[in-house]
Amino acid sequence: MTAEPPLRADARRNRAHVLEVAARIFATEGLSVPVHEIARRAGVGTGTVSRHFPTKEALFTAILRAQVVELAAQADEFAEREEPGAAFFMYLAATVRAGAANRGLAEQLAAATATTTTTTTTTTAATATATATGAPDSHHERMGLDLLCDRTDSLLANAQKAGAVRPDVTAADVNALMGACMTRGEGAALEPIIAVVSDGLRA
Amino acid sequence: MTAEPPLRADARRNRAHVLEVAARIFATEGLSVPVHEIARRAGVGTGTVSRHFPTKEALFTAILRAQVVELAAQADEFAEREEPGAAFFMYLAATVRAGAANRGLAEQLAAATATTTTTTTTTTAATATATATGAPDSHHERMGLDLLCDRTDSLLANAQKAGAVRPDVTAADVNALMGACMTRGEGAALEPIIAVVSDGLRA
Amino acid sequence: MTAEPPLRADARRNRAHVLEVAARIFATEGLSVPVHEIARRAGVGTGTVSRHFPTKEALFTAILRAQVVELAAQADEFAEREEPGAAFFMYLAATVRAGAANRGLAEQLAAATATTTTTTTTTTAATATATATGAPDSHHERMGLDLLCDRTDSLLANAQKAGAVRPDVTAADVNALMGACMTRGEGAALEPIIAVVSDGLRA
Amino acid sequence: MTAEPPLRADARRNRAHVLEVAARIFATEGLSVPVHEIARRAGVGTGTVSRHFPTKEALFTAILRAQVVELAAQADEFAEREEPGAAFFMYLAATVRAGAANRGLAEQLAAATATTTTTTTTTTAATATATATGAPDSHHERMGLDLLCDRTDSLLANAQKAGAVRPDVTAADVNALMGACMTRGEGAALEPIIAVVSDGLRA
DNA sequence: TATGAATGAGGGTTCATTCAT
């Protein structure tokens, strides 16, 4: 609503730094790392983190959105430059690779995929509250997951129309499969898993 | 070391009851349910839970072990009664279904699979501490995951020898795939996912 | 709803002790004293306070209700045993004396009296939340202030009918006057104030 | 000690504006409004507020003093132009009306009146600290309350000498009564309260 | 042995104040 004035240069740097550090920490150690710890490792006070991201969930959101937006852009490029089948499988691989490199992203996606009936309660009290009081799916949208779902929908539809993907799988199945692959153990090679799932999806 | 005296009858009953209730709760609501809540729903005091399972992680372990032992037994039956390919795919499906029906199990497996390189921190401070101080892989073994890994190893090897499974996947890949599928969103149907992965694994 | 089992003896003692200490502290230093400090002075951990009174506001409520209930009972005695005018003025004096001896009580009453149009925001976030989401006046009732208001209503009406109190003042005025007198500085003698207000109210 | 150089014109304007905005906010919403919020609504940075009023309490003081000085001036007018009784009761009514229209003023006065024996702690940690470390009654004087007390003293004395006010009340009683009436609930009409108290004070 | 009350470290968040820009 109120158009915020652009951040001061140093603040922008600081914000970016916190974001970067938090992204790395969440990626490697998951979302349960205390805010205090993030602040410490970023070399700032806890208040600085709270100023830029008033809630821990806001921090999740900021990080996840950025990553998701990038993935969606990539997906659009694939859709434009490749033929339907290739586009779909490149999207699949790219998304899974991104998620696999990022534990926090995977955790959020896993939680988000489970939003159909039950309230998640996994992530945060704030999430629950928001869900209870306000918009039904706002969490999903805040995180930008709707962007990804859109890409899955259209890329899958096209690939199925082109006969490159078996017709009996739904977008929800694909989302679940991608979300699932992200959480694979780091001990296992990621590429074989992508290969297996891709092959399993082929017509 | 110290040979534990056998539990008194009422104590054994109590322990079993707590275990049962906790298993149900963890299965449906995940591992973050407070111990206090488990005790309450089991109709015992928190002290009773702590007496039998001195740590929350010990409770996880006890539950997971039981479930894993059962899965391993099932696997042995498959190995005995079915031909290699069928046995492998039945094992895969059974394991994934079990995990998918059990949120806590899936959470633990996901965390456990990720133990190869990084220290986990996912589950609990207690876990992290234990892992840090004690034996490097004891978590894995305490949970009984070694039993499952053994089954994956042998069933996969046999199935590959029989030409039923593509030769380029490793046991680690299969474990990761199974672990991954368990965490699929509750919105997506489980069976299509199993079908896709199974098809992808076939020779 | 769920009939709580009676507290264990030691817990009841502890609860009573915390209540007593908190009442004294709130009475002398107001409501803004940290819970942590109350716990410290009561010689218990912060968790113990939170166990008995899950919210700081719950602690206020418990203390205030007890005091208010006692005042209401006293009022009923006056109504029964004295003639209307005397009953009213004894009630006034007793209430003011109680509130004056109790800074926290006075703060709450002052805040509570101001509930007509604006939301108070003075006391606590929890209060505001409750007011926003749930029942409109629940704060007022949780504190038991409705009990006092009832007494003011009836005692005043009777006294006015009996010609002991000037007819142009309302119960709201009386409540405000009582609430006001409670907050008088401790440097000033209370009794002259009561005398002045009582005289001013006489027919 | 160090003779302050006169403020630059823009600085003086800024200071005045902050003062004005803060006065309005404190009057309507009380003293617990964050400094940050005051700065925001005044359209200046938080640093600007802190520069002019190094402490939140300093801001209170500046505002209160101005208001108190005005009240004192009014009192002097009454004393000059009216006969003793009228002057006293006009002073009483004017002071109470001012306080009642001003939540922050009333809060401060209530806190200030209570300074005789106990240390306050109501307003702010800063206040408490200042009170603890520095001069015993400096708060009272910083706020300009001594000015008001002087007026109460002399107006009351004259009115009593003139037989317009009952002789058994002290200035402290009157101050307390005035302070008390300010905090009356917004639901109750102010004038009846003033009427009652005035009548009660008459000889 | 069972109980559940007590503990206290740790979580996220707010806010008066300071200080680099």
Add this chain to the structure above:
DNA sequence: CATGAATGAACCCTCATTCAT
């Protein structure tokens, strides 16, 4: 001077664990 980002202590609350009853 003005700015507003940074600070960090303090607040309230949760919960795994311990221990007196």
